[in-house]
Amino acid sequence: MTSHLRWALVGASDIAATKVLPAIRAVGDTAVVVRSGDAGHAAAWAGAHDVPEAVTELRAAVERDDVDAVYVSSVNSRHREHVEAAAAAGKPVLAEKPLALSLEDAQAMVDVCRAAGVVMATNHHLPASPTHRALKSAVRDGLVGQVRAVRVHHAVQLPARLSGWRIDDPVGGGVVLDVTVHDAAAAAAILGTRALEVTAVGLNQDNDPAGPFDAVMTGAIWEDGVLVQTHDAYNNPHLPTSLHILGTEGALVADDCNTGDPVGTVTLWRDHIAEQLDLGPREDLYEVTVQAFGAAVRGEGDVVVNGEDGVRSLAVSLAVLESLRTGTRARVTPTGS
Template sequence: MTSSILRWALIGASDIAATRMVPAMRALGHRVVGVASNSAERAAAYAAANDLPYATTDVDALVGRDDIDAVYVSSTNEQHRRHVEAVVRAGKHILCEKPLATSMEDATAMVDAAARAGVLLAVNHHLPGADTHREIRRLVRSGAVGRPLAVRVFHAVALPPRLQGWRLGGGPGAGVILDITCHDASVVNPLLDGVAIDAVAMSAQQGPWGAQSEDAVVAAIRFADDVLVQTHDAFTVPFAPTGLEVHGEEGSIVATDVMTQDPIGRITLRDRAGTRDIELGDRRDLYQILLDAFAAAVRGEGVPTATGQDGLAALAVAHAVLRSTRTGQREAVR
């Protein structure tokens, strides 16, 4: 395939597809052909609301269409493996919503199936493609802070009312760790070359909604060379900015408002020369950046913002954090 324009199918009548992905696809000139949902009524209503020409409950019929190049899977997390494997059988390329799956077994099977079939599997981790995070990685790799010693991630936000459904329940994939901590890992893994060793964490149920799963968590994760990473993730904090800090022997990077869905944020570098802001130039929509990289990878040019392997690595960190909250022990990342 040589074109940058893709024809998409959606599996899952999701909020993220309607509010972020479909607008980004259309802004780039991509075509969204149709949607599949478990509910015929929901599929039809979603198609009407989002101006989609085709709605169905038959996933195989949708992904088997000749006018589909790629499929965006944003069904609930426990359905990802089943839906991704259906797309693999159809020989189409896949962009899967994070977390890649609810278990490492399922996620590994998905990555392996796509590799065997020779189709592209990418994960909708939008943050690594942001100009802010690309610049932070460049600064660290260029030696701006010397040897990294510690990373701090602030990703405590308020969960919007429209999303206060299954994320607060007790089902597979619920809770702040699989929803947000995996995003933290998608950023920190490439920053530190992806060698996470173990994690210890403590979670709580802080919100007023009677959540059946954790809605706040603090974790400490050890990476290779004894780099320590601290994360605070929550659905319960309405007024704090998000941010990421990298502290090394020769300097510190302090980035604010960078753990968001929007192309905002500021980076400050502090070292012996003083404190200065780092100039940023690319303020494109983060999902358009992700889709551009995906389309380029489909053409055989470059790699996605987050590959299937990247999604697997992020999930491994999140699962170690989740296990630690349940056992009270340090848990290996595996």
């Protein structure tokens, strides 16, 4: 395998076009084929984004000799099938979140990649953000002492081009499987612990009342006695996102931080005195993810978010959905090691 990867894109998606394909090219990798179940869509997508070949057969994409890695951004319900095909072909795989719609499917994806001896990563972008990496370092370095609480404001305005399944799919859509799942991955990366139980309330404030919720708030208990609160929605065009960490020795405030762009600030507060932290290079989140993935494939490092991490973020999201369904506190199913 060369130092630069040649990718098969399974899913002719918006995220592939706007974020992952540009990152693949920015780090020196190439995309050689895109696969979609719709031949016309595959061909149009390939033509619009200068990908040499478009196919509809899954094996025709993942089993090619000139493919080193597979990126899966197909519909959520098909992720397991597509990841298993990549693993069977001996190809490392970067899979979109949520990994699946059930823990059984998500864990099966991790297990099959492990059995095949191939790298698997989950495309949660926030842990690759300069703001989130600064938060993680500050917490691990003890700048706020013992963490007591985390508050995540991740209410955004959903662009019209991204509505689709997020609004219309009653099983795989909604803000929980789209955004809350990112919050769970972000909190896990910063804290290094797991969620235990969660309570949620939600509404459909702007879309079909019978559809998946577009606005949800949660309160969760994590290991080490940490409370984590989230607000996720599709109807906020006004206020930037933020993340607050409250500790025994200080607090951290990250503004404009829950986004796919390398923007935002992180401020350390102690005794009502503020100190802005240096975030280092403002690298593209998806380039960081793809570059780390390539290093892991070469045996030179770790992915940003691995498969097990993706299973755990899904477990939190499914517990949120259970709480919304029952109106009660839901236990987060333990996963992995």
